[in-house]
Amino acid sequence: MKMIRAFIRPEKEQEVVLALEGAGFPSLTKMPVFGRGKQKGLQVGPVHYDELPKMLIMMVVNDQDINRVVGIINDKARTGFVGDGKIFVSPVEVAYTVRTGEAVL
């Protein structure tokens, strides 16, 4: 199993979530975060925004689904401009469902 953490534009969140749901991956957790990247924020005229709001989408999926899920997020969240975000994939050893207490995703 792998954990996917995707930092996306907040306005793209609904689109990404509905696309994932349509592809059979409805389970995820989201949280609002603030961050900056290579461009060190955003300069609009004299105003400098050091940290920009992003939506962090966290989901755990089976190994064979990684490419599909990352592909869907990439498709839906991309605008082609700086600030589209990043996707990180990290290993997860076990996932428990609290309701049943079983170690299944």
Next chain:
Amino acid sequence: MKEITAIIRRDKLAETKTVLDELGYPSVSIQSVDGRGKQRGAVCDSDLDPELPDKYCTSVRLTPTPSTYALEHTLPKVALFVPKRMLTMVVPDDVVSKIVKSLIKINQTGKTGDGKIFVSPIESALRLRTGEKDGEAIS
């Protein structure tokens, strides 16, 4: 070292913290998150969490008539989320199963929406105050 990420009901947080205290692993990061699972954010029994606003109760559906069908299909689809609490803690390998077992015991209600627990590996840890590494940093 392992990282335990538990996504649990909001009303179980206090109890969970007490039990973690008793186990001797009180260090935990807590975050308010919104989540959805297999049920796609639908909450059938909102009485499980009295704080939950009515809009989350999606179990009552209109009787299907041509007009309600038209209404459902013209409204833009919205992805629903349920407010949850996410606990993150880094613990030594040998106590992982003990902590997971007690987390499951406290948070289990047997109804959908109980949450998930993920265990993932952590390579290293550092305590900023003293510069201690790995094992000492999380003790």
